[in-house]
Amino acid sequence: MTQTKHLHIGLSLAPTWQSGDAWRQLDSNIEGIFTADFAVDLARRAEAAHLDFVFRPDVCCVNETLLEQGSGFASLDPSILLAAVAQHTSRIGLVSTVSTTFNPPYVVARQLQSLNWVSRGRVGWNIVTALQGHENFGLPAMPGADERYRRAAEFTDVVRQLWCSYPGDAVLIDRAEGRYTDAARVKPIDHVGDHFxxxxxxxxxxxxxxxxxxxxxxxxxxxxxxxxVADIVFAPTPDLQAAQDLRTDLSQRALRHGRDPGDVRLLPGLSLYLADTREHAREIFMQTHARLDRVRKLEQIREMTGLDLRAWPDDRPITPADLPPPPPSPASRTHSHLLRRLLERESLILAELLLRPEVISAAHWQVIGTAEDAVESIRTWAASGAIDGFIAAPGGSVQSIAIFLEQVMPRLVEVGLFRSKYRHETFMEHLQQTND
Ligand SMILES: Cc1cc2nc3c(=O)[nH]c(=O)nc-3n(C[C@H](O)[C@H](O)[C@H](O)COP(=O)(O)O)c2cc1C
Structure with missing residues (x-):
């Protein structure tokens, strides 16, 4: 009998369970947001469920207008937080987010390689070109998306060269001969490019x-x-068709770059609002988004699609004919495209649109329901062959996290979709393991 391929599963360490109004719940642990305790506790629980990794997204700015109603983007530096998590875990991968638009590559190469030593080979780098924050780095405006990607490509190349420049096995520590390193094997990279x-x-x-x-x-x-370059693509795919289309496209592109498509793993974000009943889960979801900032959301929709819904009645359907031509350079082309795609495919009234993942949660796949609902949805997506796993973002309450780790994960092991224990030590090895 052929074994089912295991999924690769990560858990978001961004406090998604505190988003919207969820931080106001008594057990949300919002007071701990600037300590390492909650992240350490969560990572240890994720490690007990043998997850591939925990994942910390990040931005380099704070949105003052959001601070009145929630923590906004204020957060600890992800690499420093993960260095603390590394001390209390031993197997789980630790993915840090570092922007290629604002940092020098030497500093980033050094920080991540340091974290790799501290965690004994468990670091991953989430390469972001970022969407905002230029004013904190002396830039007059956010560079355009294509320019950010050109810089990201050169940046990544420099970081990878630096990681090869001082091979670990060049360190000899030969006390008898007095040789510390085989210095001939440590070489400058002498990189001269458009950006660095x-x-x-x-x-x-x-x-x-x-x-x-x-x-x-x-x-x-x-x-x-x-x-x-990527080993993992963190994908916003609100529906299965979006995931299938992205998988096909990534595979073709991987082949054109001379890579095995299987080495470019597709892991969609998965927003989970979980409770003991579907009704309760729906309630948690609605409570979380009850004070949704309507003005801000409408502005976001206008920026992403050009569609001005400020005077639109809540119950009037939006049709594809209402869509103006796309704006020339939205901040995130990915999210603009997904929102337009939704409006072209479904005729929604405004009240419905304002609760869709394309508007409230970075366009991620979403399950609002019980543990069994989540397992069924994951099984369906896994069976389609479109995905290699997912990054879970439990929302609405800390209960969603507990249900995910203590009920959904064991069921995925039972149905043969996930490992029953770690076989390896490092993050790359976890990714290369596809069954027990
Ligand atoms: C699912 C997803 C997660 C992202 N996470 C971050 C993040 O944590 N920090 C950040 O600065 N940018 C983040 N970004 C922004 C990307 O790095 C990139 O700047 C943006 O998507 C624009 O690229 P595009 O033109 O390919 O859409 C994220 C984008 C997506 C689609």
Whole structure:
């Protein structure tokens, strides 16, 4: 009998369970947001369920207008937080987000390689070109998306060269001969490109476990970049068809880059609002989004699609004919495309649109229901062959996290879709393992 291929599963460490109004619940642990405790606790529970990794998204700015109603984007630096998590875990992968638009590649190569040593080979790098924050880095405006990707490609190339510049096995520590390193094997990279000039070598030797790369933007340029370098694509795919289309496209692009399509793993985000009954789950979802900032959402819809719904009655359906031509350069082409796609495919009234994942949760696949509903949805998506796993983002309450880790995960093991224990030590090895 052929074994079912296991999924690769990550858990978001962004406090999604505190988003919207969920932070106001008594047990939300919002007071702990600037400590490492909650992330450590969650990572340990995720490790007990043998997840591939925990994942910390990040931005380099704070939105003051959001702070009145929630923590907004204020958060600890992800690599520092994960260094703390590394001390209390031993197997689970630790994915940090670092932007290629705002940082120098030498610093990033060094930080991530340091984290790789501290965690004994468990780091992943979520490469983002970022959507906002230029004003904090002396830039007059956010560079255009294509320019950000050109810089990201060169940046990633420099980081990878630096990671090869001081091979870990060049360190000899030969006390008898007095030789610390075989210095002839430590080489400058002498990189001179459009964006960077970096001599190298890196001042940290390479830990003996490659750092997996994760990428998220799904515009043409984003997919091409992902197909060239990524081990994981973190995808916003609100429905199965979107995931299937993205899978087909990524596979073709991977082949064009001379890579095995199986090495470009597609992991959609999965928003989970879980409770003991469907009614309760729906209630949690509605409560979470009860104070949804309507003005801000309508502005976001206008920016992404050009469609101005400010004077639109809540109950009037929006049809494809209402859509104006797309705006020329939206901040995220991925999210603009997915929102337009939704409006072209379904005739929604405004009240419905304002609760769809394309508007409220970065266009992720979403399950509002019981543990069994989540398992069924995951089984259907896995059976389609479109996905290699997912990144879970439990929302609405801490209960959603507990149900995911304690009920959904064991069921996925039972049905043969997930490992029953770790076989390996490093993050890359977890990704390469496809069954028990
Ligand atoms: C699912 C998803 C997650 C993202 N997460 C982050 C993030 O944590 N931090 C960040 O600065 N940008 C993030 N981005 C933005 C991307 O890095 C990129 O700048 C954006 O998607 C524009 O690329 P595009 O033209 O390919 O859409 C994310 C994008 C997507 C689609």
């Amino acid at each position: 000039r970096v001599r190298g070598p890196l001042n940290v030797p390479t830990f003996d476990a490659r750092i997996p790369l994760i990428q998220a933007g799904a515009s043409e340029a984003g997919r091409d970049f992902a197909a060239a």
